[in-house]
Amino acid sequence: MGSDTDTDTDGDGDRGRDGDPDTDTDTDTNIDGDRNADRTDDRTAVPITGDELLETFPRARGSGDISVLELPGRDASTVSNAEVLRPELSGPLDNDLYAHQAAALSALSRDENVCIATSTASGKTRIYALQIARHYLDACARSGDADATAYVCYPTKALSRDQERELNDFYDTLGLDISVRVYDGDTERGDTRRQIRETADVIITNFAGVNTYLHDHDRWARFLSACDLVVIDESHTYTGVHGMHVAWIVRRLKRVLEYYDADPQFVLTSATIGNPGAHSSSLVGEPVTVVDEDGSPTGPRELVLWNPPPQAREDGDDERASGSSGDETPDDGGEDAITDRVPATVEAPKLLSHLTYHDAQTLLFTPSRKLAELSVKRASKHRRDRSRYYTNPDRGSAIEPYHAGHSRRNRHGTEHRLKTGLLDGVASTNALELGINVGEMDATVQLGYPGQRQSFWQQLGRAGRGTKRALSVLVAGHRTLDQYVVSNPDYLLETDVEDAVVDTRNDAVFARHLLCAADELALDESDGGAAGFAERDRLERAVEMWRRAGRLAGHLETGVSYTGPPRPQGSVSLYATTGEEYAVELAEDADERHDPQMEPLAKERVLRDFHEGAVRLHEGRQYEICAVDHATPRPSVTLRPIDADYYTRTRTDVTVLDAVSEESREIGPFTLHFGRGRVLVYHGTYDKVAIHGGQKKERMIPTESPPLSMETQLCWLEVPDRVETALIEKYCEFSVPEMDGDLAETAHLGYAGGLHAAEHATIGVAPLELMVDKRDLGGLATLSIDSHLATATESGDAAQESATPQNIAAAEATVREIASELEHEPASGWFIYDGIDGGLGFSRAIYDNFEAVAARARDLIADCDCGRVDGCPACVMDDQCGNNNRPLHRDAAVDVLDQVLGNAGEEALEAHLPDDEFGGDRRPPLFYA
């Protein structure tokens, strides 16, 4: 799927960046690193401090959960231009280089690839701009007409245009005749394009463009032959599925460059992430030198962690009204949320309003476009509701929304008014996160934790400049991550940032790009091996697969050509792993003006969220899905606008079959596995949930969706026998009254609830350690891991041929059958899998970082103050749970995790181990997603 073009009811709105190559967003990475020239401001003090905020905000005192952290500033560390640059370049530059710019330029002069991972506005663009200038001067020195070109990729088209201007201005300053041109889907076809290909020194594009243009590389021969530098800007945005595609597009580009005898350097610029080196080399397939010692200055900052107060009775109408817009209710924790706090969606706009009233120019970050719009209205309503306090309601009231749904002209206007101080505040999606040139704010407010530390810091970076103080407020929502962050503020201050995950092991994605590569240049033996496109064995298997399918012809010894339908590049979807995408169509009888113009959807997404009868919110409008056509080759979803007082929530059942361990390691007495297997997902029924009040209007309506069968990557933890035996005994009294049937009676239920809770929590906190999207992960807690493994007696092939069980009951029967045939007592534990066909590398990353993730999960569960044994949405409940969050047992989960982490020893078990070997009933093959 694309990024956030749909802001739908279960909060997919924050999934991607607001705006992507195909939509439109303005972001910039200012080339000078010293922006804000337009707004003169002599004040050195912030108009309002964190303490003053607490004192002045209505009823803030005494509401408890607010803490103010003081973050020190950092002085600039600079290096004289002349030390690093030749006189032609250092001469015209006014400012010295920051230390990291100098370090990066030095590494580049040693012919290294470089990744610069420093803060927002630290002048990263200048580094590659200067390296391009160096190459240009070198080429001029070599001979009069020699070329030195650079290919520069940005994540969005609007950013490309912004940077085209900045780079051209910069080269004007330097007095260099370097032409920088954008070449993307908006570039006029025909002569304009040809002229750019044949004359530009620097071509700016995006990866969707590179993917397409490689088909016609011969037209680019001049540009590619002379290519000395490839720039991947904002490289941290390439993770997950999208990151895999980019990694393969880069590899295809390298193949073609090599054909033209070009061997360019790579420069990557990244926000601060945990693994810039590993991530960069995964993307480009070469070693990369990391420069992350930030030499740019920052002022001191106050960080206010604001957990909203309990719902005040007299405000009840107001707070409850938040649900009436319909879009954020599920964001706040969903139907089962124990929401006794004011939602962040209500509280954050008040803070925006308050700060601007106190003369602090403020940027509010919201998770969706709709909320950006709503927040502006709510900020204004707050003034009116509190007119006794805000005696001059017009003071600091120039507040506007900003997001990629606005026209470019409109957005430029907003940017300009912010920069010149005409606006007091803006409520924006993450479209402003990468840093439009709007000058620096006095303050930022975040409506909810943005999900990742790198994003959190990136947004904070919009406030404060030089030595000036800045104020940042994080307003926590009800979600797991938000609550974890506000109760564990140290987490934010740790130097670690999430690892970005890019994985090139997904064979489905690899195979698709292999077709493109063969179309671009015949594949041969040089493509196999360490320095080639893929390992020899993998290459041969993929070539054989496509030859048998009639899509490739020839032999690696002499060249393998593409023979399928024209332009295989066109069928690469940069947001899905299989080529199979569903077109989204408006019903024929519907008003064409309401065409949602949604990007195609991945199959996984269609089955979960776009089944017949589902109601989705898109761009603030409700749509009902009236038909789904799964037929290949052109599957589609048809929808029509409706006005409903409910939204739909799909119920999901999951099981794992045929898992095969490829790697394992011991964690104390536990065993952790990584491997592959088949995940069967049944989005079998759905509920209609009232927008007002969250009551279920109708339950268990069949979706008619077929099961989704994925070959994917998994990791799983096996609990040792002694731990299991002791904990079963310890929690044998546990029961869940609402649970039906005999399963509720078993003595295993408490322990099973512990595994289930631990599974939810480990998935829930994974984004704290890794740049993964929780929605791309799934889990399964089970008392019989062995029933989900490929059995030794059954060969892999035979297992593949076994038909997919058509519903969850049939799947459970299959698992039970396998369980009954086991000759040994099975182990219990839980699986975590990548919810994308072929896998994403997410469960692999969890396998590698399991202890860190488990520690976070343990703290989350133990520290939650919900006081309930079955937890709350902030700790172990998950609104995607297929088992309606039953059974869950927090204490049992903490016990299991303490054993994994070695926090508790054997003695913790002794008391509960039965005197005899456990002689109870044979365990039921229970499993819970």
Next chain:
Amino acid sequence: MGSRFRRAVHFHPGVKTVFIPARLPPTTTMAGRTGARVLALPPETVLERPVATLHDIGATLEPDAVWVLGRSREPTAAARARHAIDAPVIHPPLETGGDALSRRPIGDDGLAFAVARSASALRAGDGIRSASDQNEDEREVDALICDDIATTTRPTALETTLDHAAELAAALPTGRTTTVLTGGLPAGYDERWHVAAETGTVRTVEHDPLRSSDSVADDCVAVRVRGAGPVDGYGGPNAVVELEFTADGLVSSTAHAASDFGLEAISGIGPKTAGRLAECGVTTRSELLETPVAALADIEGIGPKSARRMHQHATVLETGEPRRVGNASLPGENWSTPPLCIDIETDGLSPTIIWQIGVYDPSTDTYRAFVERDDPADRASVLQAFCDWLLGVHPNRALLTWNGWGFDYRHLGAFVARHCPAYAAEWESIPKFDLYLWADGDDNALLPGRTNELDVVAAELGYDGAATGLDGARTAAAYQRFMRTGDGSELEWDRHEAYCEDDCRALWHVYERLRDAPQVSAGSSASGAASSSSTAEQASGEQTGLGDF
């Protein structure tokens, strides 16, 4: 490109799917009928196309049998095909004859198919083996039709499997090859699967069935699976598949777009306009020609200009006589010496070598070939010799190709820059003409022929080809074998050179016919008509209309 763009999409007689914009030169059609012809049509095509179009398909291709593809029962489609096309209709799900496998003779040459209603019918029946064993009189069948046969690709496992391999293993004779035709795979699919007779397990797959040297193990069934289903192309599927047979088996398959037939074959007529014309009683090209231009122009969505253009094009299609549109001169028409007609042969669509360059000089009626016969690893010699000759002997001549900007010029340019860099600048400066681009891309001519393949157009214009039986893909495959084995003696060099020469001469034939063709006024202001490439730059500029991104 205009509405006729999809007409450029075609399928090559022979083995693999090829599209003009990345062309391997097409072969000649067989001179005259050499065997039986079967037409494979998906039921949707039969049901959706007007009867008049089906009739035109039948009249144009003259099949000996029509096979309405059938993974499911479509009795209406079968009936409609039977009604519209004068040939026996095979629709596997409706095959009767008591047995699970029925035997269908095709044409007059003793060709016969076995038809399986479904894959399970293969199991139910006695198998092909016994059918021929039991009845000595009855000849063995030449192929088995079974539309359930397809492949399944699982990219997450890097694996492609053959559906119903076990059923095939049970039904087919061991130790030898049986051809299976299926609408479940696109036309052009041609792979030989070796399946263990006992288990149905795939042993190996031969990718070069033409070579056909690997013997079949005694405990194995070899299945040469050949597709007859629609082929995806630019602008949609090419669903009308023509299969040609000789006594020794299937020779070639050609996929056409259904819109190459009937009224829609006329430039400017799509399904909507065809529907409106039908409402006015116009369902065939001759009916269209009988309707006055003025009457056509009154129909909604058709103006005077398009009405006139439709008439002109219909005339060209009906008479086989080309027309020039507007006043644009042919590329090089006013030069004192005519351009040199060239054609190249490579080892595939993503070439690693240009191993043959053929040049026909119309001014002297001589042909010259530059061929790498000795060392297939030597990419430079042929190019070097060609450039030496061209620049040394004919420094002032222009070049002419058919779709050169889609294939020949692009690869020659890239290969010269890479392997003969000394000539790169000179190569750039040689004037290069593309007759296909001029005629079709720039709308300067109306051509007869269902497709714009050179061989089809040339044949329509009366060119009598050399009938080498080759096409670009076969030539490429033959050279690939040479590259792998290093044994040049296997390759029939003369035949491959004759094939290349034939294309060069066919090109000149088309050029001459166009030169002499009557001119009609342009239906609309023909854009860029005058600019037809007096320099390479201009020519390549025009090319951006073809498929530029």
